[in-house]
Amino acid sequence: MATNHLKTTPRRFKQLVHNTKQTTTPPTNRQNPSDQKKQTSKETTKTIKQTYQKDHLNAQYLQQIISSYTRQKITIPQQTIQEALLNLSYAHTPSKQKRRTP
DSSP: OHHHHHTOOHHHHHHHHHHHHHHOSOOOOOOOGGGSOOOOOHHHHHHHHHHHHHHOOOHHHHHHHHHHHOTTOOOOOHHHHHHHHHHTTSSOOOOSSOOOOO
């Protein structure tokens, strides 16, 4: 019941209880401000959009194209490109069901 309220796993709850008994201080929130998602800039999204409209390729190839053909030699991570493509509705989320082999 406490794990549902704290939104943690039972194992993590036991760790928190154990640490609280040892240190006699209440646990703090584990999330750091640096762990939050960073928003992509409008320039990055614009670059991704222009490159996709020109070539119609997936994130992996777009990463190589953007890094090799831009003047500033910008490197955009593949995951950032994929998220931008999803937001622009140029890509779809792949199904997590594994494909069966005959």
